[in-house]
Amino acid sequence: MKFKIFLVFILFASCTAGDDSDVSVVDTTIQTTSTTAIESESTTTTEAVISYVFDIEKMSPLTGKEIPPELWLNRPKRVIAFKIDNNINARPQSGLQEADSVYEILVEGGMTRFLALFLDNTSKYLGPIRSARPTDPTVIRPFDATLVVSGATDGLIPSIRELGVPVLEEVNSPAMFRIGSRKAPHNLYADTELVRGVIDSKGYKFLQPGPNPLYPFGFDQTNWESGANKITIKYSEYTTVIWKKDGEKYSRFIIDAYSSDKEAVAHNFISQDGNYSDILSTESIVVIQGALYKDKATTLPSILTVGIGDLFIFNNGKYTQGTWRRTDITEPFEFYDINQNPIEVPPSSQWIHIVPNEGQISWSNS
Template sequence: MTRTERVATVGTARRARRGRAGTTAALLAVAMTATLAAGCATGGDGPSRDGRGPDQESADTGREQTRAADTSVLAVKIDNAPRARPHTGLNAADVVYVEQVEGGLSRLMAVYATRLPKVVGPVRSARETDLELLRQFDGPTLAFSGAQRKLLPLIDEAPLRAEPPDRTPGAWLRGAGRPAPHNLFLRPGPLVSAAPGPAALTTGFRYGAAPTGGTELASRTVAYPSARFTFTWSESRDRWLVSMDGKAATTTEAGRVAPATVVVQYVKLRRSDYFDALGNNTPFTETVGSGRAQVLRDGKVHDVRWKRATAAEGTEFTTRDGAPVNFADGQVWVVFAKA
């Protein structure tokens, strides 16, 4: 069975989710209040112990730490401030979610199932939106730098394995040449012994032949109050080239960021109970429900509908007549835009 067939089969399945306890609230509180330098393998804001940058680090360090079973995805919350770029390990992700956070800025969540990078980051803090989004996976591991204190009990109760820096110190390092807090990186090896494979991608996504119709599209821009994403079709690469805030998005080790499919999913944003240090409210992105979306693949845009009936289910994308919509084989970016 091909990867496309396996993912298409699993993506449409409906199955009960097992509850899994996260780390304790006390442990996560330490991740918030203690300096991240103390919780990392290298300490401080400088380079790693051998002086190499994050993209050169071996994933073997910290193998003695307890790792997750090979059946669940690894989700990593990734910093997307201008100082956090270029990213490391982003091109290895199967799915990249883009969500709006406080101040109109953006954060990324990269989901890994078919392969694991040696290093990924920079890593930043979790948000309430992440907990609902991750319910579609069975016992995922969530790697993040910390969370607001009021959010800790929700993380503790969520059916996921929470991995802040304190829990598995050998998995974390500080990269050289970047100021804190934009220099915290993750070695997935100590957390996940191997990539679980496409069966773990219970997103509801289908892969295969393109839907009929569609409109030719050279580029598509999605703007948040303080962030902007542009996806430009490359005929030669058969991919969408990503730009952020007007600059090409690249990685430290794998060149240009170029997904095969981009989904602009229109969702409701509401105020949450959480605020940053400047008093900005963190919006909650409602990923359960239904609405309109645009699917970009093969140089075309398709107007579609999305539906996610419950948090434990993946998201279905259909044409106006109800036919399932296939994505192109390869990385998928899902950009949540305000409805």
């Protein structure tokens, strides 16, 4: 049996020097072709070809999925990353289930916070929104996302902007609002479309004709293995996330040492009117491990996302593992299996865990 992968990543960039109002022009195409040849004793050969071509005009760079044709025209070009609270007093959150994809990153106290990425999807009620952390710009810089936060430690936001990431802090407008049913700082919410309007009015830069993909998407799972119906991700002694396969998705559970619940409980979201609640879910889970360090300027715990580190990907009960690589925060992550072959991530909703090397990742069939 012979197996070949050809990965072509064509990147043409034209940048105009200037301030945050500059627009970078990028035409990105990713084509993945997998060819499997099966040779029998009678010398007959059968070939099955699976080809995936990323088209920025017709596919989501945050999921790799095709978008409906009626959305091809006049769709947004700018990714917006909202920093979402995950303190016990912030749960259940709202709007996470509507994000295109989500990053989850370790913060102080052994807890995590989210970056909810929005491009094609929208939410009228997203939150609670919290403050920025040093790791945030390093993972959203490749696709020129604008970061939306409640604020940050003194000096951090100017540092984030110096890295080329526009930042929108809490604004006094209908786009961002405080709710009375929760206490500050766990009560800032947003309408993503109204926030997009505020950002557009400020002229922040973004990529044309659209953002770079998170990473190479594709359908090849030749070297993936079965046995990943339950995934456990231990960030720290205080936070453990558990994903359980439910149909073609994984449902999310959490063990929070700050909670009175000592066992895993369903991590739900809730609607604005409070009349609807359900468990958070995703189709694919990507785990990126990096070195834990203290940011010099803020002393906040941060995770290194440049260099090389361990990688785990889960989708529909299957998994693969290997390494991630990149040399600069402006570059997208590259994924390789244990044989140094490029890994394709199935087009699907993505929940991306940024976990310290000290964290623990395990999985099982049950």
